[in-house]
Amino acid sequence: MDYDETFLKMLQFLQLTYNKFPKFMIEVMAEKYGIPLKEIKPLMLKFRRKGILQILKEEGYTFKLNK
Secondary structure, eight states: OOOHHHHHHHHHHHHHHHSSEEHHHHHHHHHHTTOOHHHHHHHHHHHHHTTSEEEEGGGSSEEEEOO
Protein backbone atom coordinates (compact mmCIF):
# COMPACT_ATOMS: atom_id res chain seq x y z
CA MET A 1 0.00 0.00 0.00
CA ASP A 2 1.20 3.51 -0.80
CA TYR A 3 1.14 5.78 2.25
CA ASP A 4 2.60 8.91 0.60
CA GLU A 5 -0.63 10.90 0.53
CA THR A 6 -1.60 9.92 4.08
CA PHE A 7 1.91 10.72 5.34
CA LEU A 8 1.81 14.15 3.67
CA LYS A 9 -1.58 14.94 5.23
CA MET A 10 -0.21 13.90 8.62
CA LEU A 11 2.87 16.12 8.19
CA GLN A 12 0.68 19.05 7.16
CA PHE A 13 -1.41 18.56 10.30
CA LEU A 14 1.73 18.48 12.46
CA GLN A 15 3.05 21.62 10.74
CA LEU A 16 -0.21 23.51 11.32
CA THR A 17 -0.48 22.35 14.91
CA TYR A 18 3.13 22.57 16.12
CA ASN A 19 5.14 24.33 13.38
CA LYS A 20 8.21 22.22 14.32
CA PHE A 21 7.90 18.69 15.62
CA PRO A 22 10.24 15.96 16.93
CA LYS A 23 10.57 12.53 15.33
CA PHE A 24 8.56 10.83 18.08
CA MET A 25 5.53 12.96 17.15
CA ILE A 26 5.70 11.57 13.61
CA GLU A 27 5.71 8.05 15.03
CA VAL A 28 2.81 8.76 17.41
CA MET A 29 0.70 10.39 14.70
CA ALA A 30 1.47 7.65 12.17
CA GLU A 31 -0.36 5.17 14.39
CA LYS A 32 -3.40 7.46 14.45
CA TYR A 33 -3.30 7.80 10.65
CA GLY A 34 -3.01 4.03 10.15
CA ILE A 35 0.56 4.07 8.85
CA PRO A 36 2.58 1.06 10.04
CA LEU A 37 5.69 1.97 12.04
CA LYS A 38 7.89 -0.02 9.62
CA GLU A 39 6.85 2.44 6.88
CA ILE A 40 7.87 5.59 8.79
CA LYS A 41 11.62 5.53 8.19
CA PRO A 42 11.34 4.93 4.41
CA LEU A 43 8.67 7.64 4.14
CA MET A 44 10.76 10.12 6.12
CA LEU A 45 13.78 9.44 3.89
CA LYS A 46 11.68 9.76 0.74
CA PHE A 47 10.14 13.06 1.85
CA ARG A 48 13.53 14.42 2.94
CA ARG A 49 15.03 13.53 -0.47
CA LYS A 50 12.14 15.26 -2.23
CA GLY A 51 12.77 18.35 -0.09
CA ILE A 52 9.33 18.26 1.52
CA LEU A 53 10.48 17.37 5.03
CA GLN A 54 13.31 19.41 6.49
CA ILE A 55 15.41 18.30 9.45
CA LEU A 56 16.60 20.93 11.91
CA LYS A 57 19.68 19.18 13.32
CA GLU A 58 20.61 22.13 15.50
CA GLU A 59 17.33 21.55 17.32
CA GLY A 60 17.78 17.88 18.18
CA TYR A 61 16.31 16.31 15.04
CA THR A 62 13.22 18.46 14.94
CA PHE A 63 11.38 18.51 11.63
CA LYS A 64 9.31 20.98 9.65
CA LEU A 65 7.87 21.13 6.16
CA ASN A 66 9.49 23.25 3.49
CA LYS A 67 7.24 25.99 2.23
